[in-house]
Amino acid sequence: MAFNLTEQNIxxxxxxxxxxxxxxxxxxxxxxxxxxxxxxxxxxxxxxQPYSVNGLSLRISESFKKQLEESVEEEIKKNIGKxxxxxxxxxxEIIKNYQNQFKDGGEEIQKVISEISQQAAEENxxxxxxxxxxxxxxxxxxxxxxxxxxxxxxxxxxxxxxxYKKERFKELDRKIYQALxxxxxxxIGKAIDLSDHEKLVxxxxxxxxxxxx
Amino acid sequence: MSGNLxxxxxxxxxxxxxxxxxEKIAEKKSGPEKEEVSRLEKELRAxxxxxxxxxxxxxxxxxxxxxxxxxxxxxxxxxLDITVNPxxxxxxxxxxxxxWRDFSLAKKIDQLFSEKLTHS
Numbered sequence: 001m002a003f004n005l006t007e008q009n010i011x012x013x014x015x016x017x018x019x020x021x022x023x024x025x026x027x028x029x030x031x032x033x034x035x036x037x038x039x040x041x042x043x044x045x046x047x048x049q050p051y052s053v054n055g056l057s058l059r060i061s062e063s064f065k066k067q068l069e070e071s072v073e074e075e076i077k078k079n080i081g082k083x084x085x086x087x088x089x090x091x092x093e094i095i096k097n098y099q100n101q102f103k104d105g106g107e108e109i110q111k112v113i114s115e116i117s118q119q120a121a122e123e124n125x126x127x128x129x130x131x132x133x134x135x136x137x138x139x140x141x142x143x144x145x146x147x148x149x150x151x152x153x154x155x156x157x158x159x160x161x162x163x164y165k166k167e168r169f170k171e172l173d174r175k176i177y178q179a180l181x182x183x184x185x186x187x188i189g190k191a192i193d194l195s196d197h198e199k200l201v202x203x204x205x206x207x208x209x210x211x212x213x
Numbered sequence: 214m215s216g217n218l219x220x221x222x223x224x225x226x227x228x229x230x231x232x233x234x235x236e237k238i239a240e241k242k243s244g245p246e247k248e249e250v251s252r253l254e255k256e257l258r259a260x261x262x263x264x265x266x267x268x269x270x271x272x273x274x275x276x277x278x279x280x281x282x283x284x285x286x287x288x289x290x291x292x293l294d295i296t297v298n299p300x301x302x303x304x305x306x307x308x309x310x311x312x313w314r315d316f317s318l319a320k321k322i323d324q325l326f327s328e329k330l331t332h333s
Contacts, residue, residue, distance in 0.1 A: 204305035204316035
C-alpha cells in the first residue's frame with residue numbers, strides 16, 4: 001500500500017504534534033499551580049496566633065495587660081505629639097519655602113512683566129510713530145490736493161461772480177445813462193429858445209456843406 | 214413875368230407852393246406859353262431836394278434865411294422838405310442826394326452818455 005504524503009496529511013501531523021505539546025504544557029502549569037497553592041496554605045498555618053502558639057493558649061494577668069495597654073497608649077500619644085510637631089514644623093517649612101518661592105517668583109514675574117510692558121510700550125511707540133508719520137503724510141497729501149482743488153474752484157467762482165457783477169453793473173449803468181439821456185434831451189429841448197434853435201440848424205447846415213453838399 | 218407873379222415866385226418856399234404857382238400860370242396861359250410852363254415844371258422836378266429834420270416849427274423869415282443860404286452855397290435853388298421832430302432836441306438831421314447826416318443835439322447827448330458808459 002503506497003503512502004501518499006500530501007500537504008493535507010502533513011498539516012494534520014503537525015497539528016497533532018502541536019496539540020500534544022500544548023496539552024503537556026497545560027498539565028505542567030496546572031501541577032505548578034497546585035504545588036504553589038499547597039505551599040501558601042502551609043505558610044498560613046505556620047503564622048503565630050495572639051494567645052496561642054501551635055494551638056496552645058498563653059495566659060496573661062489582667063494587671064500586666066492593663067499596664068501594657070497604658071504603656072502602648074502613652075507611647076502612641078508621645079509619638080502622635082512628636083509626629084504632630086514634626087508635621088507642624090515640616091508644614092511651616094514647606095509653607096515658608098513656598099512663600100519664598102512665590103515671593104521670588106512674584107518678583108521675577110513683576111520684573112518680567114515690567115520688561116514686557118516696557119518693550120511693548122517701546123514697540124507701540126515705534127508702531128504709533130510709523131503709523132502716525134504715514135498717516136500724517138497721507139493726510140497732508142489729501143489735504144493739499146483738496147485745498148488746491150477748492151482754491152481753484154473758489155477762484156473760478158469768484159471770477160464768475162465778478163464777471164456777473166460787472167455785467168449787471170454795466171447793464172444798470174446803461175439803463176441809468178439811457179434814462180439820464182432821455183431826461184437831458186427833454187430838459188435841454190425845452191430850455192433852448194427859438195434863436196438858439198435857428199443858430200444850431202444853421203451850424204448843422206454849415207457842417208453839411210463841408211460833408212455832403 | 215408880371216409884378217404879381219414875380220412877388221409870388223419870391224415867396225415860394227416849398228415844392229407844393231411852386232406846383233400851385235405853376236398851375237395858376239398854366240390856367241392863364243395857352244399855346245407856347247403853356248409849353249414854357251410845362252418846361253418849368255420839368256425843371257422844377259429836376260431841382261435838388263434837401264430834407265431837414267428839426268426840433269421846432271420854423272418861422273417864415275428863418276425859412277427864407279435857409280433858402281437864401283442854400284441858393285448862395287449851392288449856386289442853385291433847392292427844394293426844402295422840412296419835418297418837425299422834437300426828438301432831435303436841437304440842430305438838424307440833413308439828407309441830400311441820398312446822403313444822410315445827423316447833426317442833432319440828441320445824437321451828441323447819446324454819444325456823451327455812451328462815452329460815460331464805456332469809461333465807467
